[in-house]
Amino acid sequence: MSSETNVFDPFSAYNIALRKIEDSGIRPTKQRRVLAKMLFEKGDRHVTAENLLDEVKKENRKISMATIYNTLKQFTSLGLIREIVVDQNKSLYCTNNKSHYHLYIEDEGKIHDIPTKNINLDIPSIPACLTLHNIDVIVRIRSLKDNKKK
Amino acid sequence: MSSETNVFDPFSAYNIALRKIEDSGIRPTKQRRVLAKMLFEKGDRHVTAENLLDEVKKENRKISMATIYNTLKQFTSLGLIREIVVDQNKSLYCTNNKSHYHLYIEDEGKIHDIPTKNINLDIPSIPACLTLHNIDVIVRIRSLKDNKKK
DNA sequence: TTACATGCAAAGCATTTGCAGATAA
DNA sequence: TTATCTGCAAATGCTTTGCATGTAA
DSSP states (O other), rough: OOOGGGGGOTTTTHHHHHHHHHHSSSOOHHHEEEEEHHHHHHSSSOOOOOHHHHHHHTTTTOEEEEEHHHHHHHHHHTTSSSEEEEEETOEEEEEOOOOOOEEEEEEEEEEEEEEEEGEEOOOOOOOOOOEEEEEEOOOEEEEEHHOOOO | OGGGGEEEEEEEHHHHHHHHHHHHTTTHHHHHHHHHHHHHHSSOOOEEEHHHHHHHHHTTOOOOOHHHHHHHHHHHHHHSSSEESTTTTEEEEEESSSSSEEEEETTTTEEEEGGGGGSSEOOOOTOOOOOOOOEEEEEEEEEEHHHHOO
């Protein structure tokens, strides 16, 4: 392990998240810090509550499912993560904060980010009484073989 | 009521749907015909299973929820309707068969179609081994007042 | 000290399923 | 006649909630 491994980087995704948590007034509890580490120290991720629970278990820690759900919602409302809706039966959260779209491989259930610059999208202007919250673009693809079987 | 009301139009959305049902091999049962009428004789609609059940009740008919769910799935796989995923907790089905995007007013839970021509979207070409299934574009807006209350 | 957080188990809710009875062809 | 469909009620699975206990400030 090089000495650089432990250099404190105030601008790491994790430290930025931690500061936003503190600034927002919610407490940076142990559970929240552990989950923030998982979410923000592994690059851009797409996770479900279940994924996180499994990961917590693998590290021999213990955080309840209720807390994981609460935390995901809090992080979402703080703007740390983004909820993406690709299918009805499971909530997916995306840790990529840069503006981007999604590529969803339906038969694999896998999702990938598409940088905004790779898709050109022009939408009409929004009336003054309304605010644009977000634009979700999900490009849904299937592998050919899956498509063939009707 | 003018006599034209009962003129048979083989190209009405309902009759087209009915033919697709027959052609596909599934039986045009009473329930399926009633639901097809509700879906296709009222212009472009966005409905949930619950909406349809309520409508059925209002007409003093009775179709079970299980049948409504089954029918919505069958109609979707026949390509008669399209499932749109705006939020995790309820499936919405859209009867507009023309290519289009969606405008979702988050604080009202209302959804509207946006004709494709009003949005310019350029996506990169898809590798030959994959098929593009669909591109969902959901423009999410909020009314200003809702936005203010943090 | 006390307001806020966590964990558990129970509740909630949309959707699916198993199966007996009904129905279209 | 028989393969298919419907309706009921029970099951499922994700998510939320109520509440007692724990913890950060």
